[in-house]
Every structure is written in C-alpha cells, then in structure tokens.
Amino acid sequence: MQTSFGTGQTNRENTDLAFTDPLTGLGNHRRFFDKVERLIADRSDDPAPFAVGILDLDGFKPINDLFGHKAGDDILIQVAMRLRASMDSHSTVCRIGADEFAFLYPMVFSEEAATERARMLIEILSAPYDVGERTARLSASTGCSLFYSGEETTDILINKAETALYHAKRSGRGKVVVYTREMEEAAKRVTRIEQALRRAVSAGEVEPHFQPIVDLGTRRTIGFEALARWSDPDLGPVSPSVFIPIAEERGIIGPLSQLVLRKATEAARGWPGDLFLSFNLSPSQLVDQNTGLHILSILERTGFDPRRLEIEITETGLMNDPISAEKIVEDLRRVGIRVSLDDFGTGQSSLGRLREFNFDKLKIDRAFVSSILEDRPSEHIIRAILAMCEGLGMDVVAEGIEQEAQADRLVQFGCAGGQGYLFGKPANADATLGYLRDSFRGALRARAI
C-alpha cells in the first residue's frame, strides 16, 4: 500500500475521493451539500432563487433481487451516466444514497421550471436498461424545493426536498412534487399520529372489529373480516385508511398486526366452528420473512385452527417483492391458511399474478359493486371476473354491497359471496357475539356460550 502523506497532489486526491461516489464517479452527498452551501453563500446578495431536487428510483430493490447485485450496480452506473449527460454546464448531479440522486439547478428560478426539469430526468430514466442479455425498466420519483431567501440553510432546503419526495412516493410512481408549506403541516400531523399509535400499540389499545361475509344465496353468515379500529384520547377515532399507511411507513405495522390478530383469534374462538376469520396483511409484511412465523405462533398461543383463517393480500403487496411474497404465501398455505386477493380490480391488476399465485379467493373491489346498477362497463367487468374465478376454481366475494338491488344483480350473475353494510357494518367483539347468538342460537348453545 502506498503511503505518501504530505504532498499537495495526494491531499487533493484524498479530498476528491472523499467527495466522490466510487461506483458511479458522481459527486457524493458531501459534494452535494458543499455545492449547495457555496451557492447559498453566493446568493446572499443576489435575490435570484435556485432549485434543488432529490430523485429516488422506484422499486430498485426487487430489480437487485431479481437480476443480482452486479446487475444492480450496472444499472446505477447507467442511471448516473444518463443523469450526468442531461445536466447543462451550470447544473450538478450527485449520488447521495443507494438509489438516491440529488441535483442542483442554479439557473432554475420557478417551481414550474423545476418540475419541468425533474420530469425530463424521469423521462430519460424510463428508457430500458441493458442487463446482460435482458433489459430492465425503472421509474423514479422526485421531490424539489426552491431557495428563496437568505434565511434558508442547506439542511432546511434539502429537508424540504426530502419532504416533497416523501409526498411524491406516497402518490405513486414516477411523480414530481415541489415542496409547499402545507406539506410540513401534514408531516407534523403524521408524526403526531405515529407517536400516539406507538403508544396505543404497546398499551394494547387497537381493537379488531368484525364485518360479516355472507353466502349471497341464503344470506347466511359464513365468516367475518377483522378490521382494525383505534381511538386516541386526544386525536379521537382515527380511520384505518389513515393509520395503517402510517404504521406501514414508520415500521409499526408488524406489532400492530400481531396485536389485532391475537385479539381477533381470541374472539373468533368463541364463534361456531364453521365460521372463518379473514385478516388483512399489509404489503410491507409480505417483504418480511418473519411474518409467517409470527402468524403461526399467535395461532398456536390462542389455539385458533389455521384452517379457519384466511389472509387478505392486495396486488400491491405482490408487486413490491414477488419472490418474498410467494414464499410467505406458501408457508401459510402449507398449514391450511387460505389466501384471498383483496380489492381486486383497483391496483395494478395483472392477470399473470393469478396464474403465478394460488389464491383461494378473490374479493371484487367496492368500486365495481357500487356502480353495478348504473354502469354497463362495471357490470361486464364483474361478469368477466366471475367467469375467470370459476375457471380458476377460486371463491369470490363482492365487497361493499349496500343495496338489495346490488345483491340481487350479483346473485343473478352467479356471485356466491358478499360483504357490505347491507349485511352488517363492522362491530366489536361483544356486539359480534351478540349478533351470532341471534343468528346461530342452536350452534352456540351447543358450545355452551
């Protein structure tokens, strides 16, 4: 190893290395902060704004898993080359994280111009990448912020771009978002909910409610879907469509889900033995290989028969990391747990998935059911889904049935299962038991409840 301390040349080389990303040759996060810092100093007496942006590759991890790390590195190098080639002489791009790049546009003075530049980068990155014999495609999301006054520091400016990026990621793939003050308010609210939820989960304060799933022909209840409910002393009741995504993003979904599953299976043990319990799993749980183990250990502890449990997953859950999801699904099915595809028809539906995965059941999304009476296309789509499920030997449940006429139409099309306010709203464990006492008097008496 060469040790040549002291020469000016080597010092410069060392400094260059410290500011360079070795994989792509672009500047690293230190270079980026340094550049922004200098530009802020330059603009101290010049009122012209400038723009910074952070670009994050969507779904890079599955590409790494699918093609290998060497291919992942090759793609990052190609991304870096394209980004560098698209910069003009004033602008800079650096690699500031594994699949995160940052750019600085000193001559971009408005939000519109920043958005346009960022869109162009996303467009450039969307062309296919060579990976040996194969090609891969990527999309990217970008958050931008503009420097307006001398009061802003590099940290604040980059944090704002990060906040905007977070909003871009949340609203789907390939989006550009420019920072606004409302985002900061929203981010604060999310943090408040996160903290309150962490406390509630450790105190065991999230409860399952149960919504009946019926045989549409006879109207008999055949099972229940467990739906998480949470009410905070200060925030009041918070909807699961708000707290579940926050739990996923902030890494609370595992413990939350285990709490709700434990309580749900404890409650469902007291129901007639032929009723199933359906339980939702979040996409992020399907990339965690411990999910299966956690579920099985809860069933063991509560003594709930795995053959009475169904797990609902969405297409998004399968998209993130199909290999991991498939493994978890196989583990669950091996012990007799059934697997349903939830909200079918809304996400990035891919019929290919239905062939790759063995689903026991498909749940038709409420959006189709709510328009079945007025809208011909919805009717055709539902009929096509029913025919497909019959061919593939899958059970079907139509979600969100609110009117008799909708139920009638679904029966007429041959849909066997239904769920919705028409048959019952989600209710807590006690109310559910009361409902079952009324409808299954004989069966429950036999079990001495």
Ligand code: C2E
């Ligand atoms: P989902 O799994 O599709 O659940 C069905 C949602 O539709 C529930 O909303 C239910 O209350 C609502 N719903 C049922 N019937 C009707 C109807 O006739 N009309 C209308 N307008 N709505 C109806 P909810 O309880 O607000 O849950 C929202 C979503 O939150 C669920 O959608 C599910 O994705 C998620 N979620 C709820 N609990 C859990 C949980 O324990 N774990 C996970 N991972 N996700 C959960």
Ligand code: MG
């Ligand atoms: Mg569901």
Ligand code: MG
């Ligand atoms: Mg659903």
